[in-house]
Structure formats: structure tokens, C-alpha cells
Amino acid sequence: MRRTWRWVLGVLIAIVLVTVLVLWLLLRGSLADLDGEHPLPGLARPVTIERDALGVVTITAGSQADAMRALGHVHAQERYFEMDLMRRSAAGELSALFGPKAIDADKRMRVHRLRARTEANLQTALGDNGEAVRAYVDGVNEGLADLSVRPWAYLLLRQSPQPWQASDSVLAGLAMYADLQDPGNQTELALSRIRAVVPPALYALIAHDGTEWDAPLFGEPTGNATLPDASQLDLRTLKGKPGTAQEEAEAVGSNNFAVAGALTADGRAIVADDMHLGLRAPGLWFRVRLRYPDPQAAGGQVDVTGFSLPGLPAVIVGSNGHVAWGFTNSYIDTADYRTEPANAAATVHEERITVAGQVDVVFPVRETAWGPILHTHADGSGDALRWVAHLPGAVRLDFGDLARAGDLDAALHFADRAGIPAQNLVVGDRSGRIAWRLIGARPDRGPGCAPAGFTAASNQDCAPWPIRSDAAPALIDPPNHRLWTANGRVLDGEALATVGNGGYDLGARARQIRDLLATQERFDEHDLLAIQLDDRAVFLQRWWALLHDVIEGSDDPALKRLKAVSHQWGGRASASSVSYRVVRGFRTHVMETLSEALLAPANAQLGEDYLEPRLAQLEGVVWPMLQQRPAHLLPPAFNSWDALLIDAARRTEAELSRQGPLAKRSWGERNTAAICHPIARALPGIAQRWLCMPADRLPGDRDMPRVQTPNFGASERMVVSPGHEADGIVHMPGGQSGHPLSPYWGAGHEDWVHGRPTPFLPGKAQHVMTLVPAPQAPD
Secondary structure, eight states, X not given: OHHHHHHHHXXXXXXXXXXXXXXXXXXXXXXXXXXXXXEETTOSSXXXXXXXXXXXXXXXXXXXXXHHHHHHHHHHHHHHHHHHHHHHHHHTOTHHHHOGGGHHHHHHHHTTOHHHHHHHTHHHHHTTOHHHHHHHHHHHHHHHHHSSSOOHHHHHHTOOOOOOOHHHHHHHHHHHHHHHSOTTOHHHHHHHHHHTTSOHHHHHHHTOOOOTTOOOSSSOOOOOOOOOOTTTOOGGGSOOOOOOXXXXXXXXXXXXXXXXXXXXXXXXXXXXXXXXXXOOSSOSSEEEEEEEEOTTSGGGEEEEEEEXXXXXXXXXXXXXXXXXXXXXXXXXXXXXXXXXXXXXXXXXEEEEEOOTTSOOEXXXXXXXXXXXXXXXXXXXXXXXXXEGGGSTTSSBGGGGGGGGOOSHHHHHHHHTTOBSBOEEEEXXXXXXXXXXXXXXXXXXXXXXXXXXXXXXXXXXXXXXXXXXXXXXXXXXXXXXXXXXXXXXXXOOHHHHHHHOOSOOOOTHHHHHHHHHHTTOSOOOHHHHHHHHTOOBOTTTHHHHHHHHHHHTTOOOHHHHHHHHHHSSOOOBOOTTOHHHHHHHHHHHHHHHHHHHHHHHHHHHHHGGGXXXXXXXXXXXXXXXXXXXXOGGGSOTTOSSHHHHHHHHHHHHHHHHHTTSOGGGOOHHHHSXXXXXXXXXXXXXXXXXXXXXXXXXBOOOOTTSSSOEETTEEEEEEEEEOTTOGGGOEEEOSSBSOSOTTSTTBTTTHHHHHHTOOEESSOOSOXXXXXEEEOOOOOO
């Protein structure tokens, strides 16, 4: 019997080892090719692909088409699954991969019918670069086919990747619309409903659109709200229904800023850019340098380095030796609702959602001339949405022409044709000039068709508007030689009235950047990086003082414990700071209490029609309330403002104490990185660790330049001067490769965590691959 059991055990061990070996070989089979010579059909000339120690790719080609074909090949081999997720998320096709759990997400996007719209207007989207796009698409499909095994994520899902099409590159661009603009335009609709049921004075507080923290490029701060008196508004007399307490949402966007040559030792302009988005492994972006002759480019040659987006044949932000450029989300008003009567002329589209493991779901979409109806009322009327992403030209793949620009004027000329989500472009050229310009698709509203924004314009008499990208507001060669944007309000006056307010962010981050730029008269790249990494809690300083006014001298044991850990204010969102976490939590509880009180009357009146608005400027209402403490604006649940503040402090203490001793509740404990591969959440815990970056405790927060939460923050950082790229600096979390066995999985991530400068230009080549024209088959 012992011999039999040994034999059985040996067989079992052999089976396990063979299984592990097979799995290992299958996983390795989808690793990208790094060396050697490989044929690539369609190439006119050989292309060299180099990778440095971080996996940064340099492509040297004989033409734009060959360079894009090679870029497609590289993107597919390193990132095909992530590319696939982008096109599917925009088109509402995730259920075909993930099954029934993705149906609701697909319905939210399928109502926009972005694939159908893209295919109907594909030539407009391709612009003048149809040949380059087609070469990229062919390169993607060849790169996928050249892998020995389909990408590893498809093995786990028991799915096969579908070929890439030109329309998929457009959908990848539309996925950025969905990330950067709310496809449901919820805050605008929420505020229009709220306005209809609450007193005007209450609506004015809820919809207040600025604070003393504003730092626009044009005009002055909007300032805090003027509080109504008791004859205009008394919260104690209004019936209310509290909503669900929600912490402030992140503003999806970025920081960018620049200094002109007048502020540098040798006359160089320097551009800094860090785009704040959801973080994952691998990173959203892919670092690349493209070199090829181009008669339309300055000097007849393109040599551009920066960040590409797998799925798109372009460098999105970077520098080409002549100009450097970066973006932040502009938050102009890019969508309008209109109420359509029950008998309005409409077309019903039967959208078919393919679902892995079950029958297709047929999803009807009712669409009027204004746009698809997203909400239907009991009387049959509906709320139709018009969104720039619906319209021809929202994505035009010739925005990559910025790589050809030879100076600032040429860059602004190319910007006129940019089919991208509306952005704040900051650009500098090698002569030392800098400029800001609103870039990308925006509504071209006609007379009497003001942006609905947060003013509840009805649009009932407004004709359906087209989009445009030219003749946008700009600031060229600013007299103070400095530019900055950080998703807050940039414009004022007539320009702001024209483009509208799409929910721009609190201005504290922009103001901190502006003020730091004003402290020096000479800058280099490291000075601008220091601004990007600034985690000083300037905005929360006064909240710390308020907290200590509340707890000073109190005999309450909870408040005494809170005082003991917060009396020393380091003034930074450092990972080790307990006081920062305490103050941050205190402000959150106060803001939630007051936002609930202001919205409760609308919630009670609207019932099931109530939608939660995002109130990015609520600080400009709350702070005057806390300073003036009017009894008629005190939430009914409290008998004094002191009681409200003490309650917030006690809740902060209780929340933290439940997790252990207060003295150990650091900011880094809460702000711990959770940066994982998209498929990680579907796997057991041990596999999740394998597919995630280290759980580092991170400095930074939302209302300071170093924006950082566990899975949201700087998806890239770049500081570069055109013509001085060798002095440039970058950071990128998550690494270059989407394969956990790749040497470039997570490469460069630790530099991002610790703020260590990484060179902008690729380093010495560690791997060199040559793509050569494939032999043509005989006729």
C-alpha cells in the first residue's frame, strides 16, 4: 500500500508540475517580441524598434505610415487587452467579455450609440491621416497575430480577441470623452430639477459657481456666496429628506503650467503637465519616441517624444524639439438636455448587447433630432441629451499633427483642427514663447441658445447645434511670462458665457500653482517638478484652525484624544501625518452635513426624480456659513453651530478610533496605493497581489498640486523644454507592459511613487528589434 500511495502521490505531483509548466509556457507565449528581425506586411522599408531599461520604445522609420504600422505592432503586443477595454467601454460592449455583470455599464454607454455614430462618420474622424490610421490598424492586427499565444487576460476569460478596426481607434478617443466628461450630464439635469422645486435663494446657494480660491487666467475670483437673510430662506421651515452622504468626488483632469524664456537662464520655455486620471497597471499611457522623415514637418523630420495612448496612432502630449505641449480637462459645458414631449418625432434603435454565457440583450434607444432620450417621465415626455461626443468631428485622428509643428504659431494652427475632448492646451516653443488655448470640440450654439450649464436654460426653442474647434479663446505670450491651469475656471465675461460651466473644479489647486510660480524669477525643470510634487495643505490650513477652536479646552474625552494627535500641524499631506488625516476627515464630515441639509428640501420634493449633483464649489457657501453662523441656515438636526462642529469632530474621532489607536492613523494608511490590472478584481486575493503595484503609502491629496488618492492621480508627469529634451523629466505609474512576466511590468513605477526624476528621453537601448517588409506572395 505504501508503494501504491507513493506512486499515486508522485503522479499527482507530476501532474501539478506539468500543469504549472503548461500555464507558465502559455503565459510566456503572449510576451512581446523584443529582439531579432521580424517580417511585417505592408512596410515600405525596415523599421528599428529599441527599448531602454524602462521599456520606453524608440521607433525609427522611413515614413509616417511605416512608423504608425510599427507603433500599432508594439501597442498590440504590449497592451492589446487594455486597448480592447477602451473600445468596448466606449461602445458599450464589455458584456461580450465579462458576461451579465457588465450589462448595466453597457446600457449606460449603448444609449449613446457611439459605435454606430463612428462608423457612419468614419471618414470625418480619419481626417487627412487615413493612410497613417490604416497602417496603424494593420500593424495592430499583425502584432496580435505574431504573438505565440493570445494575450494572457483572454486565456483567463476564456475569450478570443477580436481584430482591430479603424473605427476602434476612434472609439478609443471617445473613451476619453467618457472619462473626462459625464456621459449622463447628471449635474446639469439634477440642478435643473432642483431649481424647479426649491426657493430661489436656496438654489442660488446650491448652484453657486465659484469661491475666493479661484485662480483664473482671465478676470478675478468669483468669490464666496452672499448668504440670504431669514426672509429669503429659512432651512428650519422647509421639509427635508436627507440623501446619502457622499465625499467629494475627484475632478478628472490635470495640472499644466509653463514659464516663458524670460524666466529661464538661457531663454528656454518650459512646459509641465500631469494628467490626473484613474490609475491602473499597466499605466494608461505608453512612452514612445517616433522618428521619421515627413515633408510637412518642420525641417522635414518628425522626432517626437512623449506619451501615446494605445489604440491611437499619435503622441498625445510631449515635445518634438520645436514645441512642447500638455493638456488639462477644461470643464466647459459640452452637453445640453432638452425635454421632449411624449409625441415628439423619434427613431427607435434596437441595440443588441452580446453577453458572454447567455443570450443577447436587446436594448431599445429612442432618439430625437436633439439626441437620445436618457430619462422618460410618467407622462411619456423625456429628457433628450445633446453631447459633443455624439457629433461628427468629435474625434479626428489628425490631432497627432502637433508632432509636425515648428513653432508656437504652427502648434496653435494645428490646434484649430483638434478633434479631442475640450482641453486647456499649454504650449511652449524653443524660442521661449508660451501660450494657452482652449482646444477640442465644443458646441457651436446659435443665438438664444446659451449654455444650459448650471443655469437651467430650457433649450426648448434652441436648434440642434453642431460642434467646432476653431476660433477658441487663447492667451498668447502672457505679460507675466507664466501660465497655469488645473481644471478650475480659466475664463470670465463673454468668453465664459459662451463656452459655459461644465462643472469646473475648486480653484485651490490652481491657486497654489499660480502662487508658487509667482515666488521665483528664474526656473529650471527641477523647479517645475517641485511644484508638481507640492503636497502642502494650504487649503486645509484654516480648517485645522477651525478644528482647534472647536476642541480647545473641551472636557469631552473624544475631543481631548483628537486634540492630542492633531495639535501639531505639519501642513502637508505627507504619508506619515496623523493631523492631516484628522483635519481632512473633520472637513469631510462638516461638508457632508451641510450639503445634505441644503439638498434635503429638493430630495423631499422630487422623490424618485431626485438626482445627486456634484457641488465642486460648495466651499464657497460652507465657509461663509461657518464664519457668520446664521441661525436660519443651521441644519434642523442641530441646535447650534457649535453643536454641528462638535458632532463632526466626534464622528471623526470615532471613525478613526474604530481602526485602532489614534496616534497610528496616518494619512498614508488611508491613502495606500491600490493600482491594479483591470482584471485583478475578478481573481482570488493571491492573484490580485500578483497583478497590482506595491501597496505604497502615498503623499498628496485632491486640493493641492500633488493630486493622489489610492487609485487616482497623476497618470503621467512631464517637465520639458523644446530643444532641451535631454534635460526633461517624466514619471509614469504602472509601467509600460501589460504582461506581469515582462521586464517592463511596473518599470518606472517606484520613481513615480517617490518623486525621483526619470529622464524624458529614452535611455540606452537594451533590446533592438527590426521589422522588415514581408516578402510578397507570388501572383
